[in-house]
Amino acid sequence: MIAWLYVGFVALVFGMLALDLGVFNRKAHVISVREALGWTALWISVALAFNVGVYFIYQHHLLGIGVNRGLNGLEAAQEFFLGYVIEKSLSLDNIFVIALIFAYFRVPLLYQHRVLFWGILGALVLRGIMIGLGAALIARFHWVIYVFGALLIITAVKMLLVQHDDMDPGRNPLVRLARKFYPVSTAFDSHRFFTKIDGRTAITPLFLALLVVESTDVLFAIDSIPAIFAVTKDPFIVFTSNVFAILGLRSLYFALAALLDTFRYLKFSLVFLLAYVGTKMLLSHYYPIPNGVSLAVIGGILAVGVLASVAARPKLKGESTQPPSHEHD
Numbered sequence: 001m002i003a004w005l006y007v008g009f010v011a012l013v014f015g016m017l018a019l020d021l022g023v024f025n026r027k028a029h030v031i032s033v034r035e036a037l038g039w040t041a042l043w044i045s046v047a048l049a050f051n052v053g054v055y056f057i058y059q060h061h062l063l064g065i066g067v068n069r070g071l072n073g074l075e076a077a078q079e080f081f082l083g084y085v086i087e088k089s090l091s092l093d094n095i096f097v098i099a100l101i102f103a104y105f106r107v108p109l110l111y112q113h114r115v116l117f118w119g120i121l122g123a124l125v126l127r128g129i130m131i132g133l134g135a136a137l138i139a140r141f142h143w144v145i146y147v148f149g150a151l152l153i154i155t156a157v158k159m160l161l162v163q164h165d166d167m168d169p170g171r172n173p174l175v176r177l178a179r180k181f182y183p184v185s186t187a188f189d190s191h192r193f194f195t196k197i198d199g200r201t202a203i204t205p206l207f208l209a210l211l212v213v214e215s216t217d218v219l220f221a222i223d224s225i226p227a228i229f230a231v232t233k234d235p236f237i238v239f240t241s242n243v244f245a246i247l248g249l250r251s252l253y254f255a256l257a258a259l260l261d262t263f264r265y266l267k268f269s270l271v272f273l274l275a276y277v278g279t280k281m282l283l284s285h286y287y288p289i290p291n292g293v294s295l296a297v298i299g300g301i302l303a304v305g306v307l308a309s310v311a312a313r314p315k316l317k318g319e320s321t322q323p324p325s326h327e328h329d
Contacts, residue, residue: 002065002236005057009240013247016046017121030109036254043248047084050244054080054237065236078291079232080241085295086231086277087245089302090224093159093270095253097216104169105209111191115206116250119213123246126214127221128239134225135235142285148226149281155223156274159267174211178203227274230281231291265312269305273298 058066059073066076102112137144169175178184183202189195193207228238276297280289 002063005063005065005236006239009236009243013124013243016247017117031113031251031254033255036251039251040248040255043244043251047244047248050240051077051080051084054240066234069234071234076234076237078295079234080237082291082295082298083228083231083237083241084245085298086227086273087224087242088248089273089298090220090227090270091245091249091252092256092266094217094220094249095256096267097220098213098253101169101209101212101216105205105212107206107209108188111188111206113250113254114191115210115213116253119210119217120246120249122214123217123221124243126218127225127242127246130221130225131235131239131242134229135233135238138229138233145229145281145284148229149278149284151226152223152230152274152278152281156271156278159274160271169209169212172212172215174215175208178208178211184208223274226281227277230277230284231294265309266302266305268308269301272301276301 055073055077056062057073058071058076061067066072071079098116101107102115107115134148138148183197183200185195185197185202185204187204188206189204191206193204193210195202195204225238225242228242232238276294280294283289
């Protein structure tokens with residue numbers, strides 16, 4: 001019976017995506033910051049509205065969900081919200097990489113939305129599979145939670161040491177594989193992923209950008225999906241909170257792409273966030289940290305990153321923090 005909840009949720013998601021691409025963004029156009037902020041607010045509002053639905057679903061144990069864990073509505077809503085915040089925060093690192101990918105392939109602003117739409121659609125399918133596998137592993141082998149915790153701490157260290165500026169999308173394995181089977185057009189053909197060269201089917205740079213976006217999201221998912229298992233082991237909450245965080249990634253990218261340098265210290269916040277969540281997982285059987293405490297800690301970590309970025313902005317721009325002096329002849 002619980003399967004019907006998943007079916008209903010997936011139908012809801014595909015319905016929203018169909019409206020997005022088929023109605024509101026049917027014609028390719030450059031997404032303005034104002035439009036992106038509006039869509040970001042809409043996706044966040046939809047996620048919060050669904051969080052209310054999670055409360056009622058678990059409070060009344062619709063279709064038997066939450067009975068095995070004895071999870072009430074308030075606990076389920078807290079787990080969904082914290083999971084959503086964690087996944088949404090970690091998706092910020094995706095934005096930095098997506099910007100580099102688009103710059104490398106010189107994807108025009110007019111076609112970036114299309115790449116992100118299909119990239120995120122593929123990410124939803126892949127993450128659903130990975131979440132199912134992760135939930136099955138934890139249910140069968142309790143020690144896997146420690147592996148996930150250690151993985152997150154290692155990822156935090158790697159994020160601190162590795163710079164995204166060093167990545168070369170042209171050396172991506174999927175890009176190399178695609179070049180072996182298809183000729184590659186040197187020019188874009190409108191918003192198409194495939195074109196014709198001398199009568200042969202060829203791929204465009206837009207398709208190569210899509211391949212790199214998809215493959216890098218898999219790598220990010222390996223880091224971010226274990227993080228949400230630190231909050232909840234409930235597969236439905238893990239899946240739905242992850243999906244809603246990814247759904248708003250497109251609009252969040254267009255809202256923040258022009259401001260990446262402004263919020264450069266957010267990366268350090270994500271490092272501490274991953275380290276904290278990894279530590280929470282390692283301590284889960286010895287000292288379980290309440291989700292309310294985790295929400296306060298994670299909120300504080302992100303706030304420090306934003307405030308540090310804003311405070312350092314004049315220095316980064318070469319502006320003086322001292323009031324101008326007035327010299328007289």
